[in-house]
Amino acid sequence: MNDAEFIHLDIRESIAWIRIEQPEKLNALSVEVMxxxxxxxxxxxxxDEVRVVVVQGDDxxxxxxxxxAQEVAMGVATAEQWYGGLEANIALTMKVWGLNKPVIGxxxxxCLAGGCELAMACDLIVCTDDAQFGEPEIRFGSGPVTxxxxxxIGQKATNELLYTGDTxxxxxxxxxxxxxHVVAWEDLDGNVERLARKIALTPLPILRYTKRALTRAYTAMGLQTAVDDNHAIAAVLNSAVTPERAEFTEIVASKGLKAALAWRDARFAQVDAR
Structure with a gap:
């Protein structure tokens, strides 16, 4: 990992700390980052020296x-193109979900969109009290990938978040x-390290088999089937032609992503203000 540009890996006393480092894009998951x-x-x-993995971003x-912006620049448009692109996105999230040792986010x-999905794939999440979670991509014509x-979080809360794009x-x-756990910003690293160290006291084979049992329980509940089925639906969803998606894409191409996101959020701000 010495030649990595966007990911910093630090292994200390059976805990692996993986940090996403693309602050100028708020740690967006580009092809290179993924x-x-x-x-x-x-x-x-x-x-085998690592028993617990921590995945983190920055402040x-x-x-x-x-x-x-990268997706727009690459010209991903058709359902077939989206299906191929989403395959890599899903594979990364499910790699976290299925890792052979516990992962703490x-x-x-x-913590939004694909970033939220990446966090949800972690076995545990510790967050600061300023954290914000959601899948706002629905507001410009995209949707959850994994x-x-x-x-x-169950049906009703999921429905509300995925129909509105709220955070x-x-x-x-x-x-x-x-x-x-929710902690103050200055306490995040300390709390995560204490939790990781407590988990790391358990022998690695026990952690591996416990995680395998837990992931298989969710598989039995249909999680993997839902992920696989959603792959094809998401490809069609992302390629759907709508005026809102067309305008968002045009603004990204002509004025940049920041302007496009401002346009997207302004559409919903009027309702939120009431």
């Missing part, structure tokens, strides 16, 4: 999701069972 993150996960999964954002700031949310704060996320 490739390096996947490589880091492979390294720690195969290292402002865990991750705001997939790199929309250390979340501060924005459909984990119904299995974590929720850290305390609401804890109420819904999306996160385990």
């Amino acid at each position: 490739r390096e993150l996947s490589d880091a996960l492979d390294v720690v999964d195969q290292d 402002r954002a865990f991750s705001v999701g997939y790199d929309i 250390a979340v501060s700031g924005w 459909l984990l949310m119904p299995f974590l 929720i704060d850290a305390h609401r996320a804890k109420e819904l069972g999306l996160v385990n």
